Amino acid sequence: MSTRDQSGEPLVGEVRFRVPLPIVIPIVGLAVIAAVAIGISQVLLALPHQAATAVAVGVAANVMGVFAYVALRRKVGGASLFELGAILLYPIVIGVAVAALNIGEHEAPAEEAPAGGGGGGLSITAENIAFNTAELAVPAEKEFELTFENPDSVEHNVSVYPDQAAGVEKADALFTGDIINGGESITYPMGPFKPGEYFFQCDVHPNMNGALVAE
Numbered sequence: 704m705s706t707r708d709q710s711g712e713p714l715v716g717e718v719r720f721r722v723p724l725p726i727v728i729p730i731v732g733l734a735v736i737a738a739v740a741i742g743i744s745q746v747l748l749a750l751p752h753q754a755a756t757a758v759a760v761g762v763a764a765n766v767m768g769v770f771a772y773v774a775l776r777r778k779v780g781g782a783s784l785f786e787l788g789a790i791l792l793y794p795i796v797i798g799v800a801v802a803a804l805n806i807g808e809h810e811a812p813a814e815e816a817p818a819g820g821g822g823g824g825l826s827i828t829a830e831n832i833a834f835n836t837a838e839l840a841v842p843a844e845k846e847f848e849l850t851f852e853n854p855d856s857v858e859h860n861v862s863v864y865p866d867q868a869a870g871v872e873k874a875d876a877l878f879t880g881d882i883i884n885g886g887e888s889i890t891y892p893m894g895p896f897k898p899g900e901y902f903f904q905c906d907v908h909p910n911m912n913g914a915l916v917a918e
């Protein structure tokens with residue numbers, strides 16, 4: 704214990720010994736766990752995805768290594784405990800440095816998400832056992848989203864087939880939408896479709912149908 708006193712104040716040592724260890728250890732342990740968990744999560748959230756994964760794996764590997772070392776050597780002195788703590792946390796320090804360096808570089812890509820994800824805002828509605836449109840124009844050669852709203856009191860879906868004959872047989876579906884209950888809505892990820900005319904229908908009520916035109 705004498706090695707610890709060279710850097711710390713004697714008073715701290717006195718207080719430590721007066722408070723029973725069974726009380727101190729859980730409190731300190733919880734505080735350390737909370738601080739480490741919050742710190743790591745903050746770092747990981749600030750990092751780009753690939754770097755976050757690497758840092759998380761690095762931290763996990765270090766935790767395993769340090770505890771294996773502690774477990775094998777029952778007695779670890781104060782100084783080496785501090786060193787182990789430092790080793791345990793160094794991936795976080797590296798992560799913080801990487802995060803700080805990347806803040807400037809990664810601001811621009813944030814604009815991409817809303818622009819790319821928004822699409823054309825395609826939507827279709829089923830009401831009174833009928834779709835609100837007989838023709839659905841969609842972008843060709845790319846993935847897009849179709850928002851399907853069902854304010855009816857019965858269940859519907861939207862599926863896409865090469866043509867009406869396939870729809871009648873429910874064969875060769877190009878897309879099969881999940882059936883949703885009345886009062887619900889859903890966003891279907893669709894495409895990519897080659898340019899051309901296809902057939903969409905509600906599989907529950909095949910008389911609800913129309914042409915899906917990809918262009």
Ligand SMILES: [Cu+2]
Pocket residue numbers: 829832858859860905906907908911
């Ligand atoms: Cu239907």
